[in-house]
Amino acid sequence: MTEWIIELIQRGGYFGVAMLMLLENVFPPIPSELVLPFAGYVAATGELHPAGVWAAAIAGSLAGALPWYWAGRLLGVNGLREFARRHGRWLTLEPHHVDAANAWFRRHGPASVGFGRLVPTVRSVISLPAGVAKMRIHAFLFWSTLGTAAWSALLLGAGYMLQSRYESVQDAVEWIARGVLVLLVGAYLWRVARFGKRKA
Numbered sequence: 551m552t553e554w555i556i557e558l559i560q561r562g563g564y565f566g567v568a569m570l571m572l573l574e575n576v577f578p579p580i581p582s583e584l585v586l587p588f589a590g591y592v593a594a595t596g597e598l599h600p601a602g603v604w605a606a607a608i609a610g611s612l613a614g615a616l617p618w619y620w621a622g623r624l625l626g627v628n629g630l631r632e633f634a635r636r637h638g639r640w641l642t643l644e645p646h647h648v649d650a651a652n653a654w655f656r657r658h659g660p661a662s663v664g665f666g667r668l669v670p671t672v673r674s675v676i677s678l679p680a681g682v683a684k685m686r687i688h689a690f691l692f693w694s695t696l697g698t699a700a701w702s703a704l705l706l707g708a709g710y711m712l713q714s715r716y717e718s719v720q721d722a723v724e725w726i727a728r729g730v731l732v733l734l735v736g737a738y739l740w741r742v743a744r745f746g747k748r749k750a
Contacts, residue, residue, distance in 0.1 A: 555588045564602050568610030575614025575674055582611075586702060590709025600710060607702040608695060611667075615677045615694050622681025627652060630678060647675055655679035660689055667697025
């Protein structure tokens, strides 16, 4: 599986990295925790420039964050709750996620957008309360860029450092990647199956 991910990134290049990160933000079950380390590994082999991969990851993440921001801005809290109730199953977005993201934003202010980008369970939905609060777009992009840049650098750096040791740990990495994917897919399917059954 690791070879398939690496080959996908090699074929797609910077555009492929950007698209994967866009999808990761729009469709949360796609994990950046698998995409970015392998993108860093490909950069370490010399096939892609590390700065280019980093920029592509940031650009893709920002592009994926904007639909959620505009959804929050256009629909408001009540509209988002209704959307989550009616259409959120396949995104595993429930009304209480909207409330939790709003509470996070109210507690931490605009900087929560940057901090939220560092938290796996929050990073995909933190754009919603920013839109609901009608946070200025330039401030939203500023804080999103800061958080996304730090998150991307951390995971890309891990993959970059892996390059020199990849052959010796290839089997272990393969099993870890499979385990992470199985856990993420299993958690996603569980959330889809349990959608709407959470007690108030």
